Amino acid sequence: MSAHGKAAFPLFDEEHSADIVNARIGTEVDPRTRQIAEIVVKHLHAAVKEIGPTHEEWLAAIRFLTDTGHMCTDWRQEFILLSDVLGISMLVDAINHRRPGAATENTILGPFFVEGVPFSPSGANICLDGKGEPLVVQAEVADIEGNPVEGAVVDVWQTNDDGFYDVQQKGLQPDGNLRGKFQSDAQGRFWFRTVKPRDYPIPDDGPVGKLLAKLGRHPNRAAHIHFIIQAPGYETVITHVFAPDCPYLAEDAVFGVKESLIGRFDKVEDPARADSFGLSGPFWLAAPRFVLQRSKQEGSR
Known part of the structure; x- marks a missing residue:
């Protein structure tokens, strides 16, 4: 007063x-x-x-947020998961990464990126557990004018054929399974061997999973491979390449799918081509092209 x-x-x-x-x-x-x-x-x-809301409904909301906080650990962030399934993570990312049409679009990072993965030579096989259908990825990094970007550093990671990242199955999967780091050559190219990605559920044993069930929604993510592409003078791209035949493309639990990120996967049954990649049977082939935009600081010079 x-x-x-x-x-x-x-x-x-x-x-x-x-x-x-x-x-x-x-x-x-x-x-x-x-x-x-x-x-x-x-x-x-x-x-x-x-x-x-009634008092009971408001208290239920408070309990939900409390339970969400209790579910958080050093490796699991339930509030980020909540942001993801409500589409907020994708909206924040879209607002902060508006790019010209030719540039590769961003999507969410996800919780299972690992820093410090060692470099692998182009052509390496990142699948260490031997599960899944073989996939060869022949990728290219270019700028908006179509010029190759040499020396781009590319982090790659994905789940295994059982639908789990290596860090979710310590002691079950080999450390570093389905992770790699590559560098583009003078033509902006790099390639590696892996397995065709599959759909998988986000962790749904906590309050966010219960929320999805109440809303009549499933927890499944569309099949994808993660990529982070970094090069001096260019904006970093955090993106996915999605398998075009996945049934969850239009229902990805975290709204991560954009039309431009749906890749092309071709089935190859030519024994000679398989042999050229060190494979002994049919395989899938994908050839994503990542287009980088000059960083704002670089563009202002």
Whole structure:
């Protein structure tokens, strides 16, 4: 209360609830922090008014968020999973990576990227457990004008044919299974051997999985291979190549599929071609082309 017995701020009422809360923000607060807080409060209050929750429903929401926090560990971030299945992760990524049409589009990183994977020579086989249908990836890195990008560093990772990343099955899968790091040559090319990716479920044994079930949604991700492409002077690309015959392309649990990221996988049954890649039978062949955009700093010079 003020010295005159009057409230220093407006007292609460339902109609002006968001404005009343936002009026409490200090005058010295960072402008961006103020903007974010005001918008979040405005839309939260609008949502509550539109929903009209009962006390029991509101407590259920609080319990859900509490359970989500309890599920988080050093290797599992349930709040990121929640952001993923609500499409927020993809929306934030899209806002921050608006690129010209020719440039390769971003998609989400996912929780299973591993730093420090050693380089492999072009042509290496990254499948160490021997499971799955052989796949040869002959990739190319270029700039928007079509010039090859030499020396691009490319991280690659995917699940095995059982639908698990190596870090999810320590002691069951070989360490580093289906992970690789490659460097593009003077023609912007590199290639490697792996296996055809398969669909798999995101972790659904926690509150996010229960939410999906209540919403009548499945937890499956469309079959894909992860790529991170980095080169000096260019924007880093975090992306996937999706298998075109996967039944979950239009229903990816985290909304990661974009039309431009659906690859072409050709079945090759020519023994001579198989032999040229060190294979002994039929295999799949994919030839993705990654197009990099100059970084903003580079473009401003």
